Amino acid sequence: MATDPKRYTRLMGLEIHDAAMYAKYRAAMKPFLDAHGGAFGVDLEVARVLLSPAEGPINRVFTISFPSREANDRFLADPGYRAVRKEYFDASVSRASILGEWGG
Secondary structure (H helix, E strand, C coil), X not given: CCCCCCCEEEEEEEEECCHHHHHHHHHHHHHHHHHCCCEEEEEEECCCCCCCCCCCCCCEEEEEEECCHHXXXXXXXXXXXXXXXXXXXXXXXXXXXXXXXXXX
């Protein structure tokens, strides 16, 4: 499936230090992602990074897209999502980098 150029899409790189906690984050944030029209595209666990614009190591790369940049911003500001992020994401991810963004 090709990327829809009408959707706002981000390519993200993460350094995850607690995979079990990160899996809980992904499960808990999914209802909020769905409510804002978001979706994951490609999702990769990275064994070896040869070159990266990220500031530090990464071990997970994925795309996440929304109908618009505004929908992305509403998702990130959603109080329910913020609570999930604080409980699970902050406890499992050492670093998050936006590697690219397009569309929308």
